[in-house]
Amino acid sequence: MSLVRIGPSGWAGEGLFAAQPIPGGTRILQYRGEHISKEESARRRLAGNNYIFHLDYAHDIDGAALENTARYLNHSCSPNCRVELSGGQIWIVADRDLQAGEELSFNYGYDLSEYERFPCACGAPNCCGYMLAREYWGDLPQSRENYAWPGSQDSSSQE
Numbered sequence: 001m002s003l004v005r006i007g008p009s010g011w012a013g014e015g016l017f018a019a020q021p022i023p024g025g026t027r028i029l030q031y032r033g034e035h036i037s038k039e040e041s042a043r044r045r046l047a048g049n050n051y052i053f054h055l056d057y058a059h060d061i062d063g064a065a066l067e068n069t070a071r072y073l074n075h076s077c078s079p080n081c082r083v084e085l086s087g088g089q090i091w092i093v094a095d096r097d098l099q100a101g102e103e104l105s106f107n108y109g110y111d112l113s114e115y116e117r118f119p120c121a122c123g124a125p126n127c128c129g130y131m132l133a134r135e136y137w138g139d140l141p142q143s144r145e146n147y148a149w150p151g152s153q154d155s156s157s158q159e
């Protein structure tokens with residue numbers, strides 16, 4: 001029996017769900033794909049491929065193929081899975097005990113060079129507004145609470 005099933009996400013198109021209770025620490029599934037060079041990776045990213053995953057200093061994995069079930073995992077700022085690199089493989093691992101029916105997520109971990117292309121709508125109470133690696137949250141130009149969204153200011157305060 002598969003540990004996961006695909007279904008409508010709570011916040012982003014399709015998502016991946018626990019099909020049965022999964023203990024924390026379980027390797028749930030592998031992020032599979034074509035091994036490509038960093039040069040090829042850069043080319044594909046520029047072409048709009050958002051399924052490329054860092055593997056090591058020389059290679060990335062392109063998980064865009066539909067056979068890669070892990071491509072359905074959505075980003076969350078409060079994820080319940082983590083990513084582990086092991087022996088040239090990328091694994092999605094349960095970060096805590098999961099209940100059947102829970103939507104699975106991990107932090108996509110974009111860095112500050114490209115996070116603005118990936119706004120986040122995960123709905124977590126601590127959502128930082130972007131699919132940004134946790135270690136960079138303190139480096140955001142403004143925290144979300146203080147950000148004046150365009151059009152949200154009182155018109156009398158504009159010059």
Ligand SMILES: [Zn+2]
Pocket residue numbers: 076077078120121122123124126127128129130
């Ligand atoms: Zn978020």
